[in-house]
Amino acid sequence: MAGIYVHIPFCRQKCTYCDFTSFPNRLAFAEAYMACLYKELEMRGKELEKAKKDVVFDTVYFGGGTPSVIDPKLIYGAMNQIKQHFALSKDPEITIEMNPGTVSEQKIETYLKAGIDRFSIGLQTAIDAQLENLGRIHHVRDYLYCTSLLKGQNFSADVMLGLKGQTKEDVEKTIKIAAASGASHISMYALTPEDGTPIYTDYLNGELPSPDEVASLYDFGRELLKTEGFSRYEVSNFAKKGKESRHNLNYWRRGEYLGFGVSASSFFFGRRFTNTFDLDEYMKCVISGFYPVIESEEVAEQDAKFEMLMLALRTSEGISSRKYREVFQSDWKEDFKEAYQKTKKYLHEAGDRTSIKDEFLYVQNQILTEYME
Ligand code: SF4
Numbered sequence: 488m489a490g491i492y493v494h495i496p497f498c499r500q501k502c503t504y505c506d507f508t509s510f511p512n513r514l515a516f517a518e519a520y521m522a523c524l525y526k527e528l529e530m531r532g533k534e535l536e537k538a539k540k541d542v543v544f545d546t547v548y549f550g551g552g553t554p555s556v557i558d559p560k561l562i563y564g565a566m567n568q569i570k571q572h573f574a575l576s577k578d579p580e581i582t583i584e585m586n587p588g589t590v591s592e593q594k595i596e597t598y599l600k601a602g603i604d605r606f607s608i609g610l611q612t613a614i615d616a617q618l619e620n621l622g623r624i625h626h627v628r629d630y631l632y633c634t635s636l637l638k639g640q641n642f643s644a645d646v647m648l649g650l651k652g653q654t655k656e657d658v659e660k661t662i663k664i665a666a667a668s669g670a671s672h673i674s675m676y677a678l679t680p681e682d683g684t685p686i687y688t689d690y691l692n693g694e695l696p697s698p699d700e701v702a703s704l705y706d707f708g709r710e711l712l713k714t715e716g717f718s719r720y721e722v723s724n725f726a727k728k729g730k731e732s733r734h735n736l737n738y739w740r741r742g743e744y745l746g747f748g749v750s751a752s753s754f755f756f757g758r759r760f761t762n763t764f765d766l767d768e769y770m771k772c773v774i775s776g777f778y779p780v781i782e783s784e785e786v787a788e789q790d791a792k793f794e795m796l797m798l799a800l801r802t803s804e805g806i807s808s809r810k811y812r813e814v815f816q817s818d819w820k821e822d823f824k825e826a827y828q829k830t831k832k833y834l835h836e837a838g839d840r841t842s843i844k845d846e847f848l849y850v851q852n853q854i855l856t857e858y859m860e
Contacts, residue, residue, distance in 0.1 A: 488543055488544070488545035488546075488576060488737065488742065489542050489543070489544050489545070489737070489742060489743040489744055489745070489755070490544060490545065490546040490547070490548065490734050490737045490738070490742065490743075490744035490745075491544050491546070491547045491548070491569060491573065491744065491745050491746075491747070492547075492548050492550060492734075492744060492745070492746040492747065492751055492753075493524065493547070493548070493549045493550070493554075493565055493569075493746075493747050493748055493751070494508070494550060494551065494552060494746065494747065494748030494749060494750055494751040495549060495550070495551040495552045495553065495554040495556075495557060495562075495748065496508050496509050496510050496513075496520070496551060496552040496748065496749050496750070496766065497509065497510060497511075497513060497514050497516075497517055497520075497551070497552055497553060497556050497557055498510070498511045498551070498552055498553045498556060498586075499511065499514075499553070499556060499586075499588070499589065499624050500622065500624060501622065502621055502622040502623055503620065503621055503622035503684060503685040503686040504621060504622075504678055504679075504680065504681070504684050504685075504686040505622075505684060506681040506683065506684055507551070507552065508552070508749055508750035508764050509551060509552040509553070510552075510766055513766060514556065514557070516766070516770075517556075517557040517558065517561060518558070518561065519770065520748075520749075520766070520769075520770060521557070521561040521564065521565065523769065523770045523773040523774060524565060524747055524748050524773075525564060525565065525568045526773050526774075527747050527748070527773050527778070527779070528565070528568040528569060528572055528573075528747055529568060529571075529572055530773075530776070530778065531572070531745060531747070531778075532568075532571070532572025532573055533572070535572075535573070536572075540756075541574070542573075542574065542743065543574050543575070543576050544569075544573050544574065544575050544576065544579065544745075545575075545576040545579055545580065545733060545737070546579060546580045546581070546582070546733050546734035546737060547566070547569060547575075547579060547580075547581045547582070547734075548581075548582045548583075548734045549562060549565070549582065549583040549584060549603075550584050550607075551584055553584070553585075553586045553589060554583050554584050554585070555583065555584070555585040555586055555589045555590055555594060556586065556589045559593070559594040559597035559598060559601075560597065562583065562597070562598060562601060562603075563597055563598075563600065563601040566581070566601040566602055566603070567601075570602075579602075580604065580605055580732075580733040580734060581601075581602050581603045581604055581605065582603070582605040582606070582607055582732070582734060583598055583603050583605075583606060583607070584607045584608075584609065585606055585607065585608050585609070585633065586609050586623075586624065586625060587608055587609065587610065587625040587629040587630040587632070587633040588623070588624035588625030588626075588629050589624075590629070590632070590633040590636065592636055595636050595637065604640075604641060605640075605641045605642065605643070605732075606637055606640060606641070606642040606643070607642070607643045607645065607674075608630065608633060608634065608637075608642055608643065608644050608645065608670075609623075609625075609645045610627075610630045610644045610645055610646060610661065610664070610665055611623060611645055611646065611647040612646070612647060612650055612653070612657065612661050613627050613630075613657070613660045613661040613664040613665075614627075614650075614653075614657050614660070614661070615627055616652075617650045617651065617652070617653060617657070620650065620651050620686075620689075621647070621650065621686070622685070627664070630644075630664070630668070631664075631668065634668035634669060634670070637669070638669065641671055641672075641730065642669070642670055642671065642672070643670060643671070643672035643673065643674060643732070644665040644668070644670040644672075644673050644674075645673075645674045645676065646658075646661050646662060646665060646673055646674065646675045646676070646708070647675075647676055647677075647678050648675060648676065648677045648678065648696075648701050648704045648705055648708065649677045649678040649695055649696050649700075649701040649704070650678060650695070650696075651689055651694050651695055653696060653704065655703075655704065655707050658704050658707060658708050658711070659707075659711060662675075662708060662711050662712060662715065663711075663715075666712075666715040666716075666717075671726065671727045671730035672717075672724070672725070672726040672727070672730050672731070672732060673712060673717055673724075673725045673726075674723055674724050674725075675705070675708050675709075675712070675723055675724075675725065676723050677701050677705065678695070680695060702849060705849055706849070709725075712725045718803075719803055719845070719848070720736075720802060720803050720804070721735065721739060721801050721802045721803070722801050722848050722849065722851055736802070738798065739798045739799065739801055739802050740798070740799070741754075741791075741794060741795050741798050741799075743755050746761075746762065747762075748762065748769070749762060749763065749764060749765070749766050749769040749779070750762055750763070750764045754786075757785060757786065758783055758784060758785050758786070759782075759783070759784055759786060760780045760782060760783035760784075761780065761781060761782045761783075762778075762779045762780055762781065763779045763780075763781045764781075788815070791814075791815075792811075792815055792819070792822055792823075793858060793859065795811060795814065795815075795819075796811075796819060796823065796855075796858060797855050797858065800841075800842065800843050800851055800854075800855060801851060802842070803842055803845070803848070804840065804842065805835070805840045805841050805842025805843070806819060806840065806841050806842070807839050807840055808820070808839050808840075808841070809839050823858050826857040826858040829857050830854050830857050830858075833847045833854050
């Protein structure tokens, strides 16, 4: 099984921490962009057909940017293209990211008609002053309105840590609001102040919580999520039973996926490839009948081994020795003997599987540096 990712790069305004590929002033191009995206989907679909590559796609994910900022009919059209050109599984998981400041009843109706059955909502924090500092266009009341429209649906809420002035009480309020709204999944990420973004100035001025303070907010949030009935299945992701994101699990299990749209990346045909980050170049390429790919590389075996290990150890299910052996005909504990011996004390072993012990999952990056050769 594989996944499809569709990138919608438009936003109302640029958030102060954002370094994603998103264009706040180009919304007028949405229709033209989506026409190109439909064409890219068709090109790739025909290529698979020609190569007789029978792949079943189990997930589709509309991310951004802000997919919910454009006319929902354009999302409906993209789903039609996907259904026409790719084989979807019987019960695919189809997710759309939504910004609470851009939602309406009519949009949700159209998404449901398109087959979308999972919604990922960017709450970030339940403190309006912090939303303002992040440059978000929504208020907490918009999140509540949005989730009232999603009653009975499967949705996830994003929560951000490391915000200016953020306290444990703020994290508690945010998680409780997300849980009470009916979210079945919560992603809890730490803000990364990237150089060149406006929030980087706050970071340089020492106005953001220190890494230790963020770690303490994370531990606090993790415990609270547990009491609210969410289990951690990846370092930043928590879900009610059976509500884990299949799309993300596919990434972490090193499954294949195809990415469409500006800046989208893919792992398919044994290669990793990435589309151009330039919106105009993307459209020109596709209109001329070329793939908008700017980078493409075959993954060397040693890199593939490390990738599998690194991705699997992000998750609580960890790495399966059997699966590793099936793919590489070798034992990962032998391939990474020295690193394994050094990090053994942080690992939990159960039968075929090895994972990072729960209390060390937050520092998995530091543990994994031992495995980089
Ligand atoms: S909504 Fe998301 S993609 Fe858009 S500017 Fe904000 S952080 Fe960036």
